[in-house]
Amino acid sequence: MNGSITIAEGKVTVVNPRQGGRYPTIEGSQNLxxxxxxxxxxxxxxxxxxxxxxxxxxxxxxxxxxxIEISDDRLSAFVVVNRCFGREFRVRDCPPSLQVRVGTVPVTEIPPPKISPRAIMQLLRERGITSASEAAISRICECDTEGEQKVLIARGRPAIPSQNAVIEYTFLEKMSAVSSPENPFQKPRDLSVEVGEVLAIKSEPVYGTAGVDLFGVPIVPEPPLDVQIIAGDGVRLIKNNTVAVASHAGRPVLEGRRRKVLKVVPVYTVPGDVDVNVGNISFKGDIIVWGDVLERFCLKAGRDIIVHGNVIQAALYAGGDINLYKNVISSELNAGGTAIVCKRLLPHLKKVFSLIYDLLQAVQVLKKHHSFKLNDLHQGEGRLFQLLIDTKFKLLPKIIMEIFGVANSCKVPIPDEYLRDLQCLHQLTGINPSKINNGNEVLAILKVVEGTLQKMQEDIDFTEPSHITAGYAQNSVINASGDITITGRGAIISKLSAGGNININNSNAVVRGGWLSAGGIVNVQELGSNADVICIVEVNEGSVLKARVVHPAVTVKSGCGKYQFDRLSRSVKAYIKPDGMLEIEKLKA
Amino acid sequence: MLEIATSSGKSLICLKMSGELDISTVDQFRLSVERLPDGLTEVDLDFFGIEFVDSTGIGTLIKVMNDLREREIRVMVIRIPKEIYEVFDLLSIPELMGEESFECLD
Known part of the structure; x- marks a missing residue:
């Protein structure tokens, strides 16, 4: 028979084994x-x-x-208390057993000492906090439960932030309220304003109120930003420049990308067709034609042109957008004014800048060469410049003549400032270089070109792009500094050039022949035709052609080559890869 | 100063030039070429002795070459010293007039 161990009220009794039985074992455990x-x-x-x-x-x-825990904004302080009760144990009773693991039973819980308000205040003072919530202190002191307790004990006074001045352009709300995206071809919106109509209201900036943090340090709010209503033509400021009203009737516009100028643009309205009874129109503001623009007539607008009818064998030039509610046939549309010309001139001018720079460098290198004599340059360095321009820099006069060709053939007026600046380039054409006295004269030309380049780039960057929208285009030339959107059946044998995107992607829109070039995406539904009509899309760095269907004989041109489709293709994407090569992605139709 | 020695043949003449081809000698150079007899098919301009050039000299060389070509005479500039060829190269003269017409001394 085996031996045993019995535990009763903490007393251990061992019974030895008998007749070859086993001796008992005992072991301790936690808390004993x-x-x-x-x-x-x-x-x-x-x-x-x-x-x-x-x-x-x-x-x-x-x-x-x-x-004590303090928030990152130094506005809130918390007391964090961790309490753990103490415990006393007695030995657990155990019936007679061969193997005994002695256990315990808790008999008493001993709470930690109470926290006094004084102790809390002492801790707060040590952290530099002088005031505290009495209610919070009471809650901490009265707490008698085990675990973590986190109590907000003190708060600073947050600063009330300043309110920036705000301009509310009331006419913009009016415009969006009358817009109807469902049917853009319905009767157009009347966006004009009358004299005295409120266009903008400015709310004055409000200074915020200072606050104070837990440690008594004041919190000063940022001063508010002030803005001013900038009044342009047709706008008058009243009530201490806080309200802008129209000083003449017209269409309100907010111009500029960074600095917004509020203007009221005069509107010239033709109630019917532009025909022999009306004649050509040249107007600084908007032109609205409620009928057609008929054969051989020309509209020139400083701002937008809106034609509710067709444009047939006519020419339209707009500084702003051109919106044709119907079609354009055998006509020319130009939107963007100077920006279009600047975009055409800019690459030429950049090349001229680079060539003149290289020319000056070449002169310096030659003058230092020990086998090159400078005897003939005593009267002036013209001979050397002439020689270089006739030989190494033959391209320079050629590009200069191209610049003047573009400038002279352009039907949109180029600012006099540009024309005046560009005149100096004549010094580098024909036999004029031989009259140059020294490199400083050429350096001066280089600086003028650099300045003109900068101004043109700013003109392009800071002028809102002008867009053209038409229902259908046939045998027409369409140039826009922004997007060209054909909303109807498409474009037939037309030349489209956009600084932004070209969108001819109605479900049944087609481009049958012609020439497309865009700074952004050329997005077309169907390109070319099964009659092998000539259709060219120019893809430059940054532009992409996306077409659902492309017919054979369509050509994609780029600076580094061209690609002609030889079979019907679908889901076509053409672009210039980072290595400068033309990439065509397509699937077989 | 420029010295020009002419070695004549039936259809080919070689002008051996030495000295400086510059504003002070271009008239002499031009005159030498103008005096060449008719019926020539090729003229070699031997630049072995040329030490300096200037813009007037190079301008005249281009003009002379163009004039000779107009007369359907093949013209070659041969044995050009390396330094002089460097100047031609800076002005892209070989590129302009045809690389095959210029023979540089190594």
């Missing part, structure tokens, strides 16, 4: 220590009835920790 004959037992120990066995229980002391 078992001693056998005065030695602490760390694992199961065999005991006999003769052994002195003693069990000592442990006591866990209560634990209390209190900290």
């Amino acid at each position: 220590t078992v001693f056998v004959n005065g030695e602490a037992v760390t694992e199961a120990a065999i005991v006999t009835a003769e052994d002195d066995i003693r069990i000592e229980t442990q006591r866990i002391e209560p634990y209390l920790e209190m900290n």
